[in-house]
Amino acid sequence: MSNQLLEQIxxxxxxxxQRLDRVENNMATKEDVADLPLIKRAVLDTSDSVKRLEEIQDNQQRIIELLSARSIQQEAELKRIK
Incomplete structure (x- = not known):
């Protein structure tokens, strides 16, 4: 075998x-796979929390709109009384 062929090989x-190293670095480890159920549970818990916060925010928005309407109504009544 020539030196050039050996160098090419x-x-x-x-x-x-190098490619194998990149593949190995991108592969999930056993620990990563073992953590997946915990990660899934955390995501579900976070999703539930976000849904509750959205419900609270929607409720607060309705209350603000109601209070705004009452305030406008009271202001109109006060002007009428004057």
């Missing part, structure tokens, strides 16, 4: 090793 092996 070594270069290809080095490229394959």
């Amino acid at each position: 070594l270069d290809k092996l080095d490229q394959l090793n």
Whole structure:
């Protein structure tokens, strides 16, 4: 085998090793997979919390609109009384 051919083979092996390293770095580890149920539970809990906050915010918005309407009505009545 010529030195040039050997160098090409070594270069290809080095490229394959680099690709394999990238693949290994991107793969999920056993610990990552073991944490998935915990992550899923946390996401569901967070989703529930966000839904409750949205409901509270909607309720508060309705109250603000009601109070605004009452305030306008009272202001009109006060002007009428004057």
